[in-house]
Amino acid sequence: MRLHRLDLTAFGPFGGTQSVDFGELSAAGLFLLHGPTGAGKTSVLDAVCYALYGSVPGARQSGQGMTLRSDHAAPGVRTEVTLELTVAGRRLEITRQPPWERPKKRGTGTTLDKAQTWLRERDAASGTWKDLSRSHQETAEEITQLLGMSREQFCQVVLLPQGDFARFLRADAEARGKLLGRLFDTRRFADVEKRLAERRRAAESRVRDGDADLLADAHRMQQAAGDTMELPELTPGEPGLAETVLGAAAVARSTARERLTAARCRLATAEAALAETDRVLDGVRERDRLQRRFAEARERAARLQERSGAHREAQTRMERARKAETVAPALELRDSAEAEHRRASGAESRARALLPASLADAGSAGLAAAARRAAGELGGLESARRAERRLTELLDERAGLDRQERADREVLEDAETWLADWEETRAGLQAGIESAQRAASRAEQLAEQREPARRRLNAARLRDRLTEDARAAGEQARVAREQALAAKQHWLDLKEQRLNGIAAELAAGLTDGEACAVCGATEHPAPARKVDGHVDRETEERALTGHQQADDHRAGAERRLAAAREALAAASAEAGDTATEQLAREAEELERQYAQARETASALHPAQERLRRAEQEHELRTAAQREAAVRAAARVGHRDRLDREHATLEEELTRARGDATSVAARAEQLERSAQWLTDAADAARTAEDAAQRLKQADARLADAAFRAGFDTPRDAAEALLDDAAHRELQRRLDAWQHEEAAVRAVLAEPETAAAAQRPPADVASAQRAAEDAGRRVREAASARDAADRRCAELDRLSARATASARRLGPLREEYDRVARMAGLTAGTSADNERRMRLESYVLAARLEQVAAAATVRLHRMSSGRYTLVHSDDRTGRGRSGLGLHVVDAWTGRERDTATLSGGETFFASLSLALGLADVVTDEAGGVRLDTLFIDEGFGSLDDQTLDEVLDVLDSLRERDRSVGIVSHVADLRRRIHAQLEVVKGRTGSELRRHGAR
Structure with a gap:
């Protein structure tokens, strides 16, 4: 890189x-x-x-x-x-x-x-x-x-922090481990240690849980076996726990099976006795049932005899109802005709109540003729209705013309008022635009002047500050020169004094019998002696050092003075001779004028916008004034036409209204009268037809009643039964017949008659005997079931305990194996003599590489004196593996790095940092670190x-x-x-x- x-x-x-x-x-x-x-x-x-x-x-x-x-x-x-x-x-x-x-x-x-x-x-x-x-x-x-490399590695390898490596030299094993762990990323080895420790705890927990489960099953077996299982005091992890539990379980299972055999024998005896009592109880119950059945049949036969008269009356009523059913259609037709006649008569009365007195007794034909006359008169009013509607429209048009006239008058007045001030308004807006334009030009001029003025002001302030700095630097240079001259003079004086007293120094080294270094004599009868104020070599060298330091201080002061004067000259050249206060006032005045001009110039765009909007408003006002004048001229002819049409329509409507307030009111009267006459004529015809149908229904009803055998239609109506009454009467007749047949069948049964001849059955005694036998069976069955459940529970828990014991074997082996590995990697095992953790072991190998790489440079920096070595020895109670010592070639001894002096610590830590950079570079895949x-x-x-x-x-x-x-x-x-x-x-x-x- x-x-x-x-x-x-x-x-x-x-x-x-x-x-x-x-x-x-x-x-x-x-x-x-x-x-x-x-x-x-x-x-x-x-x-x-x-x-x-x-x-x-x-x-x-x-x-x-x-x-x-x-x-x-x-x-x-x-x-x-x-x-x-x-x-x-x-x-x-x-x-x-x-x-x-x-x-x-x-x-x-x-x-x-x-x-x-x-x-x-x-x-x-x-x-x-x-x-x-x-x-x-x-x-x-x-x-x-x-x-x-990560950021931490880069900061340690490329940006070598010497303070960190000086601490690294003097640190203990834990501190070194933290730094090396960050650089070489040994977290995976620490994770292995942590994982093994977790596995050890998990395996130990599984073993203890398995023992606890096995012991819990033992306690459950003890509870299931009752007093037949003895279990000593046991704790999880105790040796031989599984063997003890399984032995006690075997004894409990054997005892439980013996008790189960005895319970089964007692149950078989009780079940045989129960079967015999149940057979006797069934015979007694059957005889009791037949005796009660015969007695109930005799009682039912007596009740039938008592209700025989009512049964005959019901039969008679059912026969009359069947005959009346043939007359029912004629009855329904007559009731329907009568109801329709009543409705028609009521409707006719209501319709005639609305007619005038002259037509109250008229027939249906007369009423129909009057309705036709009213409808004809109503058709003649349609033209008058149209005229009335047109008159309303004329009034609306006239009102609209009046509104338009008032609106146009307001538009004209407003336009004339606004246009009267137009020239003055336009001149004012134009003046505002010109003022803003002049201010913008002024602002541009001032902007060009601001930066030079600001630079001159800054240079003047710097000039004033540098003037004071130059004066102070000059004073410091003068004092430094005086001090340097004084120190030099003091050194020369001391040197001269030492040369004058050099004989005393030579005499101090003379020994009788040894040659003098000056004259070669072996006798020294009168050696020179030191006098008060004698100057030795150390005093002279201290004076020389003071002189050199004072001279360095003088040279530095003169360099600072020259730099201050150079900076002052540059600032004075830019600022000139003008006072700083005057330049500040001039710069402030420029800023004020510039701000004022910019504020005035900022109104240019709003002023132009106001002028544009005012011109648009002028055009709109002028156009509105012209349009209002044209509309006023057109309204004059339109109003004359509306007046002539209004007079003609008023004359036509006067003839059509008659005595009504309006044509619509007259038409409403005629519509209502025609409707009433039509309704009355229809109601009269309907009433006449209903009366005729009622007479025909009365004749058919009388004929049907006579043929069915009734004296009058009323008798036939009274004999009719509705559906509910008919079903109830039929149900009573059917129930009578069913009851009578059932009684005869019971009284004819031979078993029932024979049981009635025997003595009454004693069901209670037989029931008590059967209940006692059943209780004994339940007790025996409960005891058998309890013994069976005990055996099953003991078998289940024994099988579970056996399975748990089998599972615990591999778990104990795994725990022993993991515990040994975890102790070895954590440095706590007796097999790990140096108590070195796995991560420390890996870091120790890295530290050994770093020490070897650092020694190459440390050997050269210390002129071959020092060598860094890695140590696996333990320190105190701590763990070994991350020790760092230095070997001193002058003494041949190995000592701790904390004993190095300040300078030695620096180049040792520098060597360590460079060596670490090489090792980390190789660890990072050989990436070149060129800077x-x-x-x-x-x-x-x-x-x-x-x-x-x-x-x-x-x-x-x-x-x-x-x-x-x-x-x-x-x-x-x-x-x-x-x-x-x-x-x-x-x-x-x-x-x-x-x-x-």
Whole structure:
């Protein structure tokens, strides 16, 4: 994986758009990312991680949707990160935008835009970019598959966090296991441990459940057997539980079968006695039934004799009813004719009541003639009706003409009033348009003047601020120069004093009998002695160091002064000599005039619209005035025609109305009179016909009654029976006959007559004897059934217990096997001497690879002194497998990594990080990692160690890698020429390149 370019917009501390060309930075192999604390060095690495995985490393990822946005960004600028890279031979471009609370396009407030992602690939043949996906999920899957690493692995392998690996060196086994588990994804081995532990618990639970079920069945058998089964106190999991339960069950089954045999014998004896009593009871019941049957028959015969007279009367009545049925049709015809005659007479009376007195006694023919005369007169009024309707229409037309005249008069008056002010209105609207147009031109002129004035004002404010900064920097440079001169003078003075007293230092090393280093003499009679205020080498070196530091501080102060003066000159050139307050007033006045001109110009379109609507209204008013005049001229002739037609119709209607109020009233009178006469004539004819049919019905009824044998028609009517009475009478006659035949049949039965001659039967005594025998049978059967159920229940529970015991055998074997495996993988088994868990075993192998890869670089960084080794030894009560020691070649001893100094810890953790990067890269399928970043930690190294560390990092170029160092150590800026500086300011941070090719 090689990074080419990174573009940031409104991300982290970067308020605007910043670009990083990793291609130029990586050309030197090593490049430095530096800047003051809080400027945003780590935010550049966060942007790389966010572009690849959609989230940032570590704790920064919480709430990322809002915290990634720069507080310095303008409200309308959206946060965006674009990364161009090559991975697996493919040139890709990833663009991500987190969720954004942007201002609404209309109105106030904000609205939420969703996160966006774009993935593109460069076509090498055509040199163009083609879109691959806009899906977050598809992009994440594609990048993860190409890199072969999760976000956690990428942050540990590419963005090397030295603080994490320093803690890793000093951590215990559990902490190391957590980090390695995240990087190498050993969750499947932890899952194996967890799965085996779960299987052990499940197997133990199944064994205990099986024992509990077997013991529950034993208690059930004990309850079923009663007092014949003895069971000792047992608990689930107790050895020999199944054998004890099955033995007790066998004894209980044998005893239950013996009791069942005895119960069956008692039941057979009771059933034989019951059969004999039942036979005797059946004979007594039969004799009692025949005796009661004979007595009931004698009673029924006596009751029939008592009702014989009523039976003969019913027979006589039935015969008369059958004769009367022949007269029934004539009776029905006469009743129908009589009812029809009554209805016709009532209708005739009601119709004649509506007629005038002169026609009250007229016959049907006279009434019909009068109705025809009224209908003829009614037909003559049809013409008068049409004339009356036309007169109503004329009145409506006249009213309509009056309404139109009033409406046209109002239209004319309104149009004349509006048109009288037209010229003045048009002139006013035109003046408003011209004023708005002049304001628009003025606004355009002022808009061109606003931006130069604003730039001059900003430059003047910057000029004033830089003037103060330049003055302060000049004062600091003066003080630094004075301090540097004083420190140099102090060092020279001390050096001179030391040279003057150097004889005392040499004399301190003289020994009698040994040659002097200056003169070669072996005797030293008068060696020089140190006097008060003697300056030794250490004091001189401290003064020299103070002088160098003061000189560095002076050089830095002079650089800051030169930069401040350069910035002040640029700001003064743009702002000029005009005072800032005057420029602010001029800019404010321009803004006020511009706002006023824009407000006036905004009325141009409404003014034009008002003029257009006024002209349309003028045309409409003029047209309405002309149309109203034409309609008024046409109404004069129309009104004269209506007046002449109205007079003619009034004369015709006066003749047709007569004494009625209107033609319609007269026609209503004639219609009502004709209807009454017609109805009365029809009713009279119907009444005459009904009277004739009634006479004919009376004659036929009298003849039918005489032929049936009745003296009068009334006698025949009284002898008739309705359907219900006829059925009831026939039922009584049939019941009499059936009862009489049944009594004779019972009295003729020989068995019944013979039973009546014997003594009365004693059913109660026989019933009591049978009940006693039945009770004894039920008791014996209940005892037999209970014994049978006991045997069946014991057999069922015994079979169930036997099956449970068979099932428990394999379960116990499985539990023993799984428990041994679970204890071995969890490190709790006695067979696991080092108490090493399965996951720890796998991680130990990975840690051993990492230690070997790290030692290659650590050996070079430490000048061959240190070697990292992996240890399986246990520490205290903890488990073994993840120990990490360092071997010191100077002492030949192996010691814990926690004993390393600060600088040693740094290059040891750096070696560990680089070794881990190699191992994880191989684990990810050999994906090339051509760009690495190392975050901080170099401040703890001395010059020699720093050179060795940089040589190791520079050796990564042999594999065509580039390494970015994130640090604010000043010495690295002189050693590494390719640099990316992060400069922070009030408006946000900026990125600047130095020395990159």
